[in-house]
Amino acid sequence: MNVSRRWFLKDCAQGIGKMALGCLLSGYANASVSTKKPPFKAKAKNVIHLFMAGAPSQLDLFDYKPQLTMIEGKPIPPSVIGNQRYAFIRSDAAVLGPRFKFSKHGGSGIEIADTLPWLGKIADEICVIKSMRTDQFNHAPAQIFFNTGFQQPGRPSMGSWVVYGLGCETQNLPAFVVMSTGSGISGGSACWSSGFLPGVHTGVRLRNQGDPILNISSPAGITPNLQRSSLDLIRNLNNMGNQHHGDSEIQTRIDQYEMAFRLQSSAPELMDLKSESKHILDLYGCDPDKPSFSRACLLARRMIERGVRFINIYHEGWDAHSNVEGNCRSNCKITDQASSALVMDLKQRGMLDDTLVIWGGEFGRTPMVETSQALGRSLGRDHHPQAFSIWMAGGGVKQGATYGETDELGFHIVKNPVHVRDLHATILHLLGFDHETFSYNLQGLDFKLTGVEHASVINGILS
């Protein structure tokens, strides 16, 4: 074990890009090595991260606090609030009770709000963490933090680290794909950037409008035959140059053009949902021709089947500063069925065991109500970094479990806190990495996804 780890680190530190040998988007084209073994035994091979941007209200969905109903309208004692800074509300704002009825589900009896009926059906597959916490209380920095471990742009995202470490299993699609629905994402492209890792590890956007991948379609009038004959000309001329110059980069470029050509057919094949049966489309609630969260979830499953390593689906819209009830209702309507269907579908295909599904936002929402006459807001909740909930499924995570607890107001964590860094450490662990040693040397420093602060694997959620 030590030997392989040492070898691995050495390789990490020196071989920019070499880790991703053979990946479609890597600068190195060697079909014989398409994937990289992690240094430790892994439970998960792939990740689908359903990022609920804007921050869903844990108090109205997962973390049931009847006490809030009892004291609704009264402020929270200042001793509880401490020095916490808020984005919009004042700390003396009154408490708001949960907006939905909660019920117990499955054999495990996990408590879930009734506005998530589909999630209830897979209660025995998921692990709900009710004790997540983060350092950031504004969207952009918190989203960037959740995805990269640092609150400002410039560090590699989780997906980039993972494909940097594991490579990918397809030559025909990108290793790390990003999709989005809902409104604009606060954290922007920094959330899927490769940071200081080689740019080939940046998440590739699969878009809803126009070409799914930028410039994947040949220009107007250029038939596949014309594209092929042009590529042949390019290859022949490049080959001549290669013979003259003896430069391996020319050969690399020739290979990239061939991969581009393959991508031009594999991407449409991926997007074409004709081969999906009606009951699968119905399971996801998906109109095959319309971009939607449901379609993104179905595409995610198809990508995993085709060897994509890491998939981000961003759904932005949970920022319920006003009318948290209506917000939850509409966003659950968009995401609940498809998120749950994805887990069911992966399971029935035997893919859930090595695919880790993560569902959650960048922070939580306050037990206090947000009301602002000036802004025309009422019955909303502000940002709450101290405690929030997420769920995970598959990939070596406990089934039908909850982890962590908050106080009776849902304000502070009282048991088993899970910092975002701990979650990162755990995700890496499931993929076969030790977050302490999985690093990249830059200017003499070993950079890690979990940064310099302490982080630990959450053993309590591992199956």
Next chain:
Amino acid sequence: MNTLFQILLSITLLSLNDNGEVEFNRDIRPIISQKCLKCHGLDESNRKGKLRLDDREHALKGGRSGKSAIDVGKPDSSELYLRLISSIESEQMPPPSSKITLTHAEKEKIKKWIESGANYETHWAFRPVHKPAIPKVKDNAWPSNEIDFFVLSKLEKEKLSYSPPADKYSLIRRVYLDLLGYPPSPLEVDAFISDNREQAYIELIDKILQSTHYGERWARKWMDLARYADTNGYEKDRYRSIWPWRDWLIKSINSDMPFNDFTVKQLAGDLLTNPTSDDIVATGFHRNTMLNEEGGIDPLEYRYYSMVDRVATTGVTWLGLTFGCAQCHTHKYDPITQKDFYGLMAFLNNTSEVDFEVPQPVITEKREKIKNDSSKLKGQLLGMYLKHHKVDNSADVDLFINKKLESWMEIKRKTIGNWATIVPVEMSSNLPKLTLQNDGSVLASGDITKQDFYEVSFRTDLKNIFAIKLEALPDSSLPGGGPGLCYYEGPKGDFFLSNFEVIDQNGKKKFSDAKESYFKNNFGGNPASAKQAIDDDLQTGWSCAGRYGEKHEAIFVLDSQNELSPEFKIRMTFGRHYACPLGKFRVSVSQFPYGLPSNMDTDVQKLLFKSISKMNSSEKQKMVDALLFDAPELKTLVDEIIRLNKSLPANEKTLVFRERPSDNKRITFLHNRGEYLQPKEEIQPEIPSFLPKIPEGVIKDRLAFANWIVSDKNPLTVRVFVNRNWQTFFGRGIVKTTEDFGVQGDFPSHPELLDWLSVYFVENNWSMKKLHRKIVSSATYKQSSLKTFSSDNDNVFLSRGPRVRMEAEMIRDSVLKSCGLLSAKIGGPSVYPPQPQGVTSEGTYGGFNWKPSEGEDRYRRAIYTFSKRTAPYAMFNTFDAPSGEFCMVRREVSNTPLQALTLLNDIVIIEASQGFARTIIANQKSFNENLSFVFRSILTRPPSEQEIVLLTNFYNATLNDLKQIPDSISKITGSIQQKSTEQAVWALLIRSLLNLDEALVKR
């Protein structure tokens, strides 16, 4: 014999210097630095066994054990060496658990070093720069200039040979790409090829260096460091205007501004004696930091992050040091303490971040003309008024006007009321600095927060005060002209008065009413009136959105039950989810009856209560103007004057630094673990102790720091700059780690050459053009880049010419230039060349609409492309251009299928090849002439026989193919009218050529 053999062996093994000695900086420092300093360095918190090995004194002193780590001359009794070779696991160093090991050769080096005295040397980069002697070489025929002697001497030592010179086509292409960022035209090439004079090349260089496009090419390099973008970054990522700084860069580089001036102006141009507007614009360098405008952020937190970025960027850009690490803890490898980091921050920290109006002659001229027109019209007012009232006898005018004025004043006195300005006797706030102005107003400045409060105390002899008036006043020093201090998230100049309280000895006074001249809420449809500032609800208040740069008034009527004491104070609370206190205000009081709030000029309001006969002529003129402006019979003309005044075009603004006044300096703190919320002790501006000091007696401000950066005592700036330039030409720096000259950075491949060039640069008045001229005229630069000539795989020893994939901008510019579309226009606001739909709108916050520019702006140089941080221009992003989110010293060079897709299918390439095909058809030349022209425009050289065959075959085959699919033709030519099959084939052929490796590589 045996001994001699051993010596020879050890020399080869250790690759020691020419005399067979160990050189600390070259041989020993890398070992100690990489293998020991993590635990035995300057960073106390990580130090093990209290042992330091980063300098000789500490190493000899030893650590906790008290045992010296080094017994000079005797490795076998030196703990340092014994630990390295120990076979007992618990004694081994580095500890086996660290997984760090030393090779046998490294251990031998340490041994030899201890034997020879264990001398430490100052790290090479921190030593003063001296001009080295030009080395002797065996082959004196090769060198073209001094550079070549250094390079050749090394090559000879390494037993490598140089490459033959590049052919003239390659050379002119290479030097055009390097200096201008695009290839030469066939005409320019012909002129150079046919010129066989020896001086043809140097004359070509001199001509190129005069081109105004040189500045565009090299400004872009600098913008990578400055993290330039046209938006603020983070969530909202809104537009900012800082392109005047980019234009300043281009202009300065074109005029070959000495790099020391270039530096000082960018760091502290505002502090120069009598700074020009250009000097102030230059300070935009450090305003390129991001600005978080997300609702609810803590603005000072993000200002702190910007400061951290500024220190790190300054460190990397000028000093080649990674100061960034020291934000949280003392540097593990370099002698930079955490205190040093904040000492540097203190130099840069005392600034206000303001908008600067850049005076532009065109705008000034337009403004003058409009003002002139307006004052002409104003001059007609009186005549029209008199004519309207049929006063034609000039003797009667004065009397008439006085009468009219008197009655107008009479009416106005009633509505405006008689207000007495009261002047504060004491002022305080939570943070902003309040300064009393001569006119009794109060100006706020400095930092602001989301919940600011002002307390202003008064003492007055006036009795029976019935109402209090608050004037919210504009001022040119305020963002957006005021009256508020808001500079982010809300509109510039916005304010939100959430609470207005009057407190006297009897406590808080009650109000019976409040009125205002104007109100509007910036966010949400709800009102924001003066009444809401006295409702004790901090979420509501008075705001005047939409009319910035104007005066607004609110009056607060006191409840008549109890009288106000002679001493009282006003407490105002400001803010909402963003910081927005008042920037300038004035308080006045009135007895009963009080008037109404009004937009009327305050001076005029006061003069209403002065008798006309006592007014001086300017006062009188003011009142007559007010009367005329208020006269209904002149409304049409007055409206026209107002319209003209509102139509004054504004100068472009750019972001700059302004030093804070000495009575309101910003204090810098050391932040525990680098965290904003953990400020500790106050820190004074200070240069890190391992670097030369700022001379005694010099005030340590931003200007002193800037001067220090470029002082001849500072060994880093010039080396770092020269090295970065070298990297641009050769694809690799003399110091490979262009961003890190610290002990973890690479040792220079040619240390003497670096120093020689550094001295040459300074001796030549820090002229970048002369430096570039020297580099490109060297034989080293002129070598062929063919790998076949050289076994020096990474070209560390420069045994061949450079071969580097072109940068994103260079690729775009070259495509457009080759195809005849590139616009030569320099400067101006950024433009929006076409890119695939959705790049800036899908999934980005606010869905930025990228409306492609039309006409010339569609084909401007890449440097002018609008740069949105959260959604960068797709093509540049694909080719590794930075997003402007942090300082970028060395771009990555990738080679991906997404690049292939871009070059094959992107609209820019398609439009360029269509445009070029149109030109070819219009030229009506023979096929061979056309083919040669196309090939040479794109690749500079003429095609080979073999290439002509391939291309001709492609042409003929495609011509046939297209005949089968006639519908495709107009799509490929890009115009429904253009259905020429030949034109379509040319477009396809040109597109293919643009995709060749050779078209994308500088070689």
